[in-house]
Amino acid sequence: MKLVILGFTGDLTRRLLVPALLRLLARGEVKDLEVLGLGAEDLGEEEILDRLEAFLKGLPGAELSAWPHLRWRTRYRQAGLTPEGLRRALQGLEGDAVFYLALPPALFAQAAEALGALGLAEEKTGFRRLVVEKPFGTDLASARALNAALHRHFREDQIYRMDHFLGKWATTNLLATRFANRFLEPVWRNCHVAWVEITYAETLGLEGRARYYDKAGALRDMLQNHLMQLFALMAMEPPARLSAESLRARKVEILRAVRPIPEGAKGFAARGQYQGYRDEEGIPKTSRTETYAALKLFVDDWRFQGVPFYLRSGKRLTEDVGYVALALRPAPSGCFGEAEPGYLVFWLKPGVGLYLTLYGQSLEKGGLEPHVLRYRPGREPEASAYEELLLDVIRGNLSHFPSEEEVEAAWAIVDPVLKTWQEGEPEVYPRGTDGPRSAEEILEPGHRWLDLGRMARGWR
Numbered sequence: 050m051k052l053v054i055l056g057f058t059g060d061l062t063r064r065l066l067v068p069a070l071l072r073l074l075a076r077g078e079v080k081d082l083e084v085l086g087l088g089a090e091d092l093g094e095e096e097i098l099d100r101l102e103a104f105l106k107g108l109p110g111a112e113l114s115a116w117p118h119l120r121w122r123t124r125y126r127q128a129g130l131t132p133e134g135l136r137r138a139l140q141g142l143e144g145d146a147v148f149y150l151a152l153p154p155a156l157f158a159q160a161a162e163a164l165g166a167l168g169l170a171e172e173k174t175g176f177r178r179l180v181v182e183k184p185f186g187t188d189l190a191s192a193r194a195l196n197a198a199l200h201r202h203f204r205e206d207q208i209y210r211m212d213h214f215l216g217k218w219a220t221t222n223l224l225a226t227r228f229a230n231r232f233l234e235p236v237w238r239n240c241h242v243a244w245v246e247i248t249y250a251e252t253l254g255l256e257g258r259a260r261y262y263d264k265a266g267a268l269r270d271m272l273q274n275h276l277m278q279l280f281a282l283m284a285m286e287p288p289a290r291l292s293a294e295s296l297r298a299r300k301v302e303i304l305r306a307v308r309p310i311p312e313g314a315k316g317f318a319a320r321g322q323y324q325g326y327r328d329e330e331g332i333p334k335t336s337r338t339e340t341y342a343a344l345k346l347f348v349d350d351w352r353f354q355g356v357p358f359y360l361r362s363g364k365r366l367t368e369d370v371g372y373v374a375l376a377l378r379p380a381p382s383g384c385f386g387e388a389e390p391g392y393l394v395f396w397l398k399p400g401v402g403l404y405l406t407l408y409g410q411s412l413e414k415g416g417l418e419p420h421v422l423r424y425r426p427g428r429e430p431e432a433s434a435y436e437e438l439l440l441d442v443i444r445g446n447l448s449h450f451p452s453e454e455e456v457e458a459a460w461a462i463v464d465p466v467l468k469t470w471q472e473g474e475p476e477v478y479p480r481g482t483d484g485p486r487s488a489e490e491i492l493e494p495g496h497r498w499l500d501l502g503r504m505a506r507g508w509r
């Protein structure tokens with residue numbers, strides 16, 4: 050099989066794709082792989098590969114044992130993203146091939162068009178697959194246009210839209226836990242669940258991505274894609290099979306059942322910007338980009354009617370912690386008095402695992418106290434999501450890739466918020482906190498965000 054990486058000299062290739070490939074090769078999961086790297090840089094193959102090697106040697110945790118093999122199987126060619134530019138580089142390409150667009154998003158459509166114009170989407174001598182990185186569009190209209198552009202030459206089942214959260218162990222484990230334990234099924238609904246919180250908090254800032262980030266903001270960067278996917282997996286009906294077809298159908302169904310966020314988004318969305326964001330290199334002094342976004346979603350269906358799903362993510366917060374938490378309704382305050390909601394939590398980071406709080410008798414005080422059941426198998430290795438997803442692409446498994454309809458349905462949910470946020474300013478929040486206070490205002494009475502510090506300590 051040939052893996053053609055367009056954007057071979059970019060950061061994504063060296064930081065995520067190549068390390069993931071090295072691990073797959075070392076594990077013996079991929080055989081007969083040839084890599085053809087294409088890039089804009091007019092340098093010799095030796096020089097490009099030397100540079101990559103030097104980078105990998107400095108990358109913590111890189112699996113270097115397979116590097117000599119991969120280097121031997123990798124070719125580099127300079128190529129522009131037009132049919133003329135690609136013709137020479139891809140001449141004679143036969144057999145199974147994956148085209149990986151590790152490119153800036155503005156070039157996705159152009160690259161797919163050039164490949165298609167050369168007839169490379171046609172599966173005459175083997176399969177042809179196209180991998181598209183995120184972000185997939187910047188709103189509903191642009192996502193539709195991009196889907197239409199890709200479909201000029203590629204069928205939907207040839208297109209793999211990357212959302213690395215779907216390759217995380219924690220995400221697949223969430224699905225496994227939900228559907229491999231029958232007793233959870235009757236609990237997983239509005240009579241037992243009071244609300245659901247999906248949080249992904251980062252202490253990191255821009256990491257040299259000012260140009261991209263200032264155009265995107267937290268809502269586009271994290272909520273529309275990653276957190277919305279987690280939401281769909283939590284809220285959807287059980288699929289009869291874990292096939293791509295069933296999973297995608299269930300996710301689309303639930304995304305389309307989300308109650309439209311009203312105009313103005315008051316009480317449904319909150320945004321913040323960390324203090325000092327406008328002083329970061331490459332950020333305009335007047336930037337209104339949000340570095341924190343929170344949303345409240347309701348699904349009008351049988352299972353979760355009346356249960357709010359709270360989604361939030363932000364940069365420069367107090368902890369690197371991510372989780373999905375189901376707040377469980379307390380028992381009626383009869384003989385045991387007032388119980389707080391218990392929680393079922395799936396951690397995504399700092400490590401993976403889960404915990405469940407059940408209320409029980411306190412040993413000392415005689416009253417009720419939370420009893421915590423905890424499972425913490427460890428941390429997920431850095432590039433492991435890419436590793437899993439690349440393997441899926443190679444094996445032709447679309448289960449962990451959002452479909453055209455899902456992507457559009459997710460944009461349809463956030464579009465009204467994006468429109469509203471064209472006006473006004475995000476609330477400034479101090480670095481190292483849980484985010485802006487206005488996030489509290491979207492909570493229903495009696496509901497609360499979990500404390501980030503406690504959640505991170507809870508895992509440790």
Ligand code: BG6
Binds near residue numbers: 183251270
């Ligand atoms: C990316 C976002 O998709 O996900 C980044 O563009 C974010 O801004 C990252 O930091 C978070 O994912 P992870 O797996 O690196 O924690």
